[in-house]
Amino acid sequence: MSGWVVIAGLGPGDEALVTPEVRAALEAATDVVGYIPYVARVAPRDGLTLHASDNRVELDRAAHALDMAAEGKRVVVVSSGDPGVFAMAAAVFEALEAGPQHWRALDIRVLPGITAMLAAAAKAGAPLGHDFCVINLSDNLKPWALIEKRLRLAAEGDFAMAFYNPRSNSRPEGFARALEVLREACADARPVLFARAVSTPQEELRIVPLTEARPEMADMRTMVIVGSSLTRVIQTPRGPILYTPRSA
């Protein structure tokens, strides 16, 4: 039996957002590897070994998956959301490029998933309805100056913006600084969405003007979407709807 590696996106949390393609891969797998809370979303069964590991060991986890596939195992590497957006797919390819030549002959596939920004945008309306930028605010792997440069350019281009990892426990000051940069660069009260734990029982949505956005409105489970200058809020009896017109 020849092995493979599938890097699969589990979506933001709700099982009804897991694609049938990903479901089928999990059913065919012999091994699942991933960060502890994502592996916990996979139901145990006979013939399936779950390998849960801590955060920040992405390259070790990737190498483990590739090694197991080389031994003939059918391995699913799980990410939340989409594996290609600030998740495990890039880590697996970094490991592949740096690793032994025989890994390159392996059958490796990426299966897309509903990434957090799409789920958050859908719950709020359609804030990503026109051109937008997607930025990882974590400075674990890049200098803060580059993040700040990208924020300024995104504002100059009047893009809507989606931020992943807005606020880590280890560096909470980064997001405060990001909000300052945006207030300076945008100089208006465009709406900002804080969407926490979207599609889970802990889901919380909040829309505030940029002028009133505060760092403590975001934590590690929050997706932040900043509108363009044309993004609008429609007030309805069921709550506000946030959207960016198609001409933005």
Add this chain to the structure above:
Amino acid sequence: MSGWVVIAGLGPGDEALVTPEVRAALEAATDVVGYIPYVARVAPRDGLTLHASDNRVELDRAAHALDMAAEGKRVVVVSSGDPGVFAMAAAVFEALEAGPQHWRALDIRVLPGITAMLAAAAKAGAPLGHDFCVINLSDNLKPWALIEKRLRLAAEGDFAMAFYNPRSNSRPEGFARALEVLREACADARPVLFARAVSTPQEELRIVPLTEARPEMADMRTMVIVGSSLTRVIQTPRGPILYTPRSA
């Protein structure tokens, strides 16, 4: 029976990429509205009326959906990909905002889907593995000068870029100009992905250096992804893998 409107994403084409949430909404619907080829993806059944309409009548279609929901129908507005990314969700909210007040009391939900860029990126590897911009290259609803400005800013920020609607039959010269702007702004041979009809039997993927990208490599069904300066190609016996490292 109270009506509702669900704006649902059917994903890029493969039925295995339709979420169970969207499937359930289609099963509960009395009416489906959308652009002809998307409505054609919904299986007819007793009790379900299919309303297929031509392209470029998005606001009429949105108003029709809202009207039917106000009459008690359970309406699904279908988009390909994700309804919130250059698709029907923004059009429905534009119609809602401009329409009669009683529409605002309606139950309206957006259900996310696998948008084309995620499916294309997954097939090629992980080119959107770090910060990126998403730009609709159609100038139907915005001036070309704004598109060009955004391309230059995205290049200056060294974002990867995903382009929707790169090349319309009515304005084929736009994409040629976009490639010129990028070659000027990037001044390197970073890889470009042309991903046509991803996840369908007509799927075709092609990776070329920006210096060799030609307008005719894209048509209306093509998603274009331009790497950042750090995006890499790994050569393997199974074909090239395109990815952007997490530190980009």
